[in-house]
Amino acid sequence: MRRLLLLIPFLFLISVVAFVIIQLPPGDFVDTYVRNLEAQGGTVNAAQTAALRARYGLDEPMWLQYWIWMSNLLQGDFGNSFLFDRPVADVLAERVPRTVALAVASMTVTWLIAIPVGIFSALRKYSVGDHVATFLSFVGVAVPPFLLALVGMYLVFDRTGFLITGLYSPEFRSEPWSPAKVGDLLKNTWLPIAVLAVTGAAGTIRVLRSSLLDELKKLYVTTARAKGLPEHKVILKYPVRIAINPLISTIGWMLPAMVGGEVVVSKVLNLPTTGPVLLESILAQDMYLTGAIVLILSALTIIGTLLSDILLAAADPRIRYQ
Amino acid sequence: MSSKSAKRRNRRIVGGVVAAVVVGGVALAVVNRDDGGGDAQPAAAENITPSARGFLEPPALADRVSAGELPPIDERIPSEPFVVGPGVLLEEEHLDWEDGRYGGTLEFAAMGASGFVNIVGTTVLRSPGQTTEESAPNVVSGFEVDDDYTTFSFTLRDGLRWSDGEPVTTEDVRFTLEDVYGDPEADRPAPSWLYTAGDPSKSLANLEVHDELSFTLTFDESYGQFVADLNSWIPSYAELIKPAHYLKQFHAAHADATELAALVEESGRGDWQTLLDYRDVPHWEVGEPRALGMPTLNAWVLDESGENLTRYVRNPYFWHVDASGHQLPYIDEIVVNRVVDSDALTNAMLAGQVSLASGGEVALNNMPVLKQNAERSGFRVFTTGSFNNPLQLFLNRDYEWTEAGSQWQAVISDPQQRFHRAIAAAIDDEAINDAVYFGLYGDLDPSWRSFDPAQAGALLDELGMTLGSNGMRTYPDGSPFSLGITYPVGSSDVNPVAELLRSQLAEVGIRVELTSLEESLFNQRKETNQVMASLMINDGPGWASGISEDYLPNHKGPWAPEQWQYFLSRGERGRPLEPAMQEFFELHTSRKQVPPQSDEGVRRWEELVGWFKENHAFIPLTGAQVTPTIADVRLRNLPKEGSPVNLDVYIGSPGLWFDQD
Numbered sequence: 001m002r003r004l005l006l007l008i009p010f011l012f013l014i015s016v017v018a019f020v021i022i023q024l025p026p027g028d029f030v031d032t033y034v035r036n037l038e039a040q041g042g043t044v045n046a047a048q049t050a051a052l053r054a055r056y057g058l059d060e061p062m063w064l065q066y067w068i069w070m071s072n073l074l075q076g077d078f079g080n081s082f083l084f085d086r087p088v089a090d091v092l093a094e095r096v097p098r099t100v101a102l103a104v105a106s107m108t109v110t111w112l113i114a115i116p117v118g119i120f121s122a123l124r125k126y127s128v129g130d131h132v133a134t135f136l137s138f139v140g141v142a143v144p145p146f147l148l149a150l151v152g153m154y155l156v157f158d159r160t161g162f163l164i165t166g167l168y169s170p171e172f173r174s175e176p177w178s179p180a181k182v183g184d185l186l187k188n189t190w191l192p193i194a195v196l197a198v199t200g201a202a203g204t205i206r207v208l209r210s211s212l213l214d215e216l217k218k219l220y221v222t223t224a225r226a227k228g229l230p231e232h233k234v235i236l237k238y239p240v241r242i243a244i245n246p247l248i249s250t251i252g253w254m255l256p257a258m259v260g261g262e263v264v265v266s267k268v269l270n271l272p273t274t275g276p277v278l279l280e281s282i283l284a285q286d287m288y289l290t291g292a293i294v295l296i297l298s299a300l301t302i303i304g305t306l307l308s309d310i311l312l313a314a315a316d317p318r319i320r321y322q
Numbered sequence: 323m324s325s326k327s328a329k330r331r332n333r334r335i336v337g338g339v340v341a342a343v344v345v346g347g348v349a350l351a352v353v354n355r356d357d358g359g360g361d362a363q364p365a366a367a368e369n370i371t372p373s374a375r376g377f378l379e380p381p382a383l384a385d386r387v388s389a390g391e392l393p394p395i396d397e398r399i400p401s402e403p404f405v406v407g408p409g410v411l412l413e414e415e416h417l418d419w420e421d422g423r424y425g426g427t428l429e430f431a432a433m434g435a436s437g438f439v440n441i442v443g444t445t446v447l448r449s450p451g452q453t454t455e456e457s458a459p460n461v462v463s464g465f466e467v468d469d470d471y472t473t474f475s476f477t478l479r480d481g482l483r484w485s486d487g488e489p490v491t492t493e494d495v496r497f498t499l500e501d502v503y504g505d506p507e508a509d510r511p512a513p514s515w516l517y518t519a520g521d522p523s524k525s526l527a528n529l530e531v532h533d534e535l536s537f538t539l540t541f542d543e544s545y546g547q548f549v550a551d552l553n554s555w556i557p558s559y560a561e562l563i564k565p566a567h568y569l570k571q572f573h574a575a576h577a578d579a580t581e582l583a584a585l586v587e588e589s590g591r592g593d594w595q596t597l598l599d600y601r602d603v604p605h606w607e608v609g610e611p612r613a614l615g616m617p618t619l620n621a622w623v624l625d626e627s628g629e630n631l632t633r634y635v636r637n638p639y640f641w642h643v644d645a646s647g648h649q650l651p652y653i654d655e656i657v658v659n660r661v662v663d664s665d666a667l668t669n670a671m672l673a674g675q676v677s678l679a680s681g682g683e684v685a686l687n688n689m690p691v692l693k694q695n696a697e698r699s700g701f702r703v704f705t706t707g708s709f710n711n712p713l714q715l716f717l718n719r720d721y722e723w724t725e726a727g728s729q730w731q732a733v734i735s736d737p738q739q740r741f742h743r744a745i746a747a748a749i750d751d752e753a754i755n756d757a758v759y760f761g762l763y764g765d766l767d768p769s770w771r772s773f774d775p776a777q778a779g780a781l782l783d784e785l786g787m788t789l790g791s792n793g794m795r796t797y798p799d800g801s802p803f804s805l806g807i808t809y810p811v812g813s814s815d816v817n818p819v820a821e822l823l824r825s826q827l828a829e830v831g832i833r834v835e836l837t838s839l840e841e842s843l844f845n846q847r848k849e850t851n852q853v854m855a856s857l858m859i860n861d862g863p864g865w866a867s868g869i870s871e872d873y874l875p876n877h878k879g880p881w882a883p884e885q886w887q888y889f890l891s892r893g894e895r896g897r898p899l900e901p902a903m904q905e906f907f908e909l910h911t912s913r914k915q916v917p918p919q920s921d922e923g924v925r926r927w928e929e930l931v932g933w934f935k936e937n938h939a940f941i942p943l944t945g946a947q948v949t950p951t952i953a954d955v956r957l958r959n960l961p962k963e964g965s966p967v968n969l970d971v972y973i974g975s976p977g978l979w980f981d982q983d
Contacts, residue, residue, distance in 0.1 A: 027842075027845070027846050027849060031845065031846075031849065032842055032845075035841075035842075035845050044513075045511065045513070045514045045522040046522065046890075047511035047522060048511045048513070050511075051509050051510065051511055054509075055509075055595070055596055055599065077590075080590075080591075085600070085610060085612060086611065087590065094629055153669075157672075157673065161673075161698070162673075163669055163670070163672075163673035163675065165661070165666060165669055165670065165673075166630065166659075166660075166661075167630075168630065170429065170631070170657070170659045170675050173628075173630040173631045173659065174626060174628065174630070174631055174633065266662065267662055267663055267665075267666075268665070268666075270661050270662045270663075270666035270669075271662070272629055272630065272660070272662070276662050276663075283840060283841075283842045284842065285842070
């Protein structure tokens, strides 16, 4: 409970820092807007710029802009995104669930791959299988995900003529939901999920392998064996349970890491998730949208950390609340 | 899309993605070969009975007409429609016009909602291509200008209607000028081109309405450039004629106070001024969700705008027809698929998901890969000239102007322009053309070309920039010199060109430091005058006819940004004008008095070009651009290979049609 209460000032602090950082570079959204118009060939005169600035409230001092933002936020209003000219909440309502879904899906696949392989690697240390797994996971750690995405996209296009891009193929984009559309979604999303999972799994295999190796040497394992427990029980019930602690404790970081690592993959694979919007909004100095995304990401991290602490305590009875 | 359905959809996506995990592995097996390209319906035998006035009802609208939802075609077309044919939308030598057939969907991919549709030429006057000389009445049916270019008279087309069927009248013009720009309450300053000589410090156009269809605009001084603006897709019709019947509901002087308050409340926009501004969508943003429901005079009307795609459908009241009685556009629908960046756009092209792409969307460097995939994906590639100059080098005359003893200022403001001349003489345009553009770009006009490294060295020696011990030149006072060239990342050719430029300048002993910046960061540096030199493209080919004027000192690469500030603020801010710049602004201002393509206009333009050459406002790095366009093989009425301007592909799109045979 105390930790929950501590969250509030912490989030407040984050919001101040986020807001200040967004405002640091010279210029504001109106400059970006004017530049874009000029790039298209239009011109904007001084009176028009002044009117725009007043309309967006950008002629107010920074503390006042923050105060307006914050007081609206507390009433559940994230403000309007300058960039999209729509409520920030609407933009986020489209993107955040999609991003979380992508993160959760690829995390699940990560674990589905990493845990069995990690256990196998540790149990059959220095066997051929272990060497193969070790080699592959080093490759997985070393290859940047966007490259993997590009190669995957190229191979599929070259072999089948199907371009994996976006969440749906163009012909399904404005269709109502149907089994065919779900199939199309799968056809387009398996690659990003696989790419994120493979790169995630590589590191996880290494972590699991080394922590499990430490545990296997311990006396309680010998004791369990001596007691005559079946081998799968010896392994899964005790050492594995301890060895996966590092995985559980990093759940909290996983969400933001996914969102961050996903930016480039999403760019490559043309996915409408949070990452590319965050990048775009920062570049356009769309402070309300950027602020909201940073705030939400921070909140997710904090909540994730809290969650992993709770899970950790549940999974490992040695860990107690203070 | 309502937020409720968005939520529902998102929940399903969560489900879908989780399911994807399970079947992900087998999904590859399901992947099948999709047919790329537009899904145009064959309209091979057009079997349409002409109406009493001789028009052909588009099949896509026939159902709505017979159901009584739309009046028949004769009632939708003005008594005197604009007739397209050979030489109307584009000069005859660049386009073999054929009257087309109805049907089909144009598919595009774009990073924004609007795609290119925002430049489809709905202008007050119309000249073929990017010229402004002919000035045939377009939205209007009559146009006259007096001899001293102060009084411009217009007659609107009788029977011209907005896309919702309401007639277009002088009330729309009056509302725009008086109730939007002229009403201080509305807080919407007018765009610059509606001020005398395009100068916001002078008086706004004075409107006189004669009757429902005719009006005059008068200016205090000669303003011949206005003719070019009326022809240009850059201001478009929408800054002069706004749909009053639609916008009045958002304007306090016209709307019922309670209803307006409710609209403001519902939109969450604070006040009616903001709401009016939001609902009066500029033509650059015709594809934004807020443009749904806004009447237009364009060939296509926005029908759907979501985060994945934008869809436009034909405007039943469009006022262009061809000689055989078709109402333009021939193509029923435009779909713009959203992509996150230019690479995704190129991918979509390669996969045949795009019917047409041109302009900055297709880079010449991508030619090999485009050609490779053309047959498989059903498109062809042709090249045209460009609306843009190739990359130019800009040297900033105002860099460090406030710093006493700045060595840069010492060399850049040499009265004989020796530094500029030396740099120009060090650049081997042909080598750049061959290395980066396959030698396809044009030859540099001899009057601009001065490649002569020995001459460059001599000029720099004369200037006191002698070679130091390390083989590189120093400033005249002996301090180390390097030319900082900053440029925004963008098209894929900019980095190789910058590297070549660096090695060519090194040949004459000039050290170059290249800095490539993300565009918004580049703009910030530009605003704060921190850019010494830069590499950028500009709209050169559009300058002579007056369509664009981005040769101005701070529009693309900054070459005299602080003196531009001085000019704009009438001496309040910025750097006092150098004599040469004084001359530049005089030439620039006097050019605006006459139409750019009149005899006098051409003469004044040549004078200005002479000034550019003499003063090296920008230093060209190659001859004219050549850019690829990719187009579905079935599309007709496209400009010919080698025609002058890539943008005409888009601007003339109401005339495109699919040939199914």
